[in-house]
Amino acid sequence: MTISTKRRRKLFVCVPGTDGCDETFDIISRVTGCQVASARCWDNRARARRAALDLTDALNKAFAGSRIDFNISGLARERQQVVVIWSVDDVRLLRPDLNADQAWFVLTNCEVDSRAGNGITRDLINSVARDLYRRSK
Numbered sequence: 001m002t003i004s005t006k007r008r009r010k011l012f013v014c015v016p017g018t019d020g021c022d023e024t025f026d027i028i029s030r031v032t033g034c035q036v037a038s039a040r041c042w043d044n045r046a047r048a049r050r051a052a053l054d055l056t057d058a059l060n061k062a063f064a065g066s067r068i069d070f071n072i073s074g075l076a077r078e079r080q081q082v083v084v085i086w087s088v089d090d091v092r093l094l095r096p097d098l099n100a101d102q103a104w105f106v107l108t109n110c111e112v113d114s115r116a117g118n119g120i121t122r123d124l125i126n127s128v129a130r131d132l133y134r135r136s137k
Helices: 045-062 072-078 088-094 100-114 122-132
Strands: 002-004 012-016 024-029 035-040 067-069
Touching (some): 012 045, 024 045, 088 122
Antiparallel strands (some): 012 024, 024 035
8 A cells, every 4th residue: 555645644643642641642653553652741731742743743744745655464464464455346346336435335334343353244245235225226
């Protein structure tokens, strides 16, 4: 997967830390979803936030206009995992009567349903699509 920042998409965002301390802010990569840095100033939340925002701005400026190649399959292999990606096109192969927005809605509903542990399957896509959209004759 290649992420291009030419459209001014910020690659890094600043969020409140998840460690339970009000004085911590994390910088998260939008590409990987992982924390890349953290700023903490004990007993000074405003200073920690400013430091985190400054770092976030610096990272976004450093990568502005860049192309970043992100190999999600490679990262998964390093962890002995596999990645399966379902797209709107896959849904539309099963249900050609749906438009792209409807297929996306089906896919996002499948994602929620798959969190029960069974994953997304063709049967799940068909079932969700049938529940959401009756076939036109």
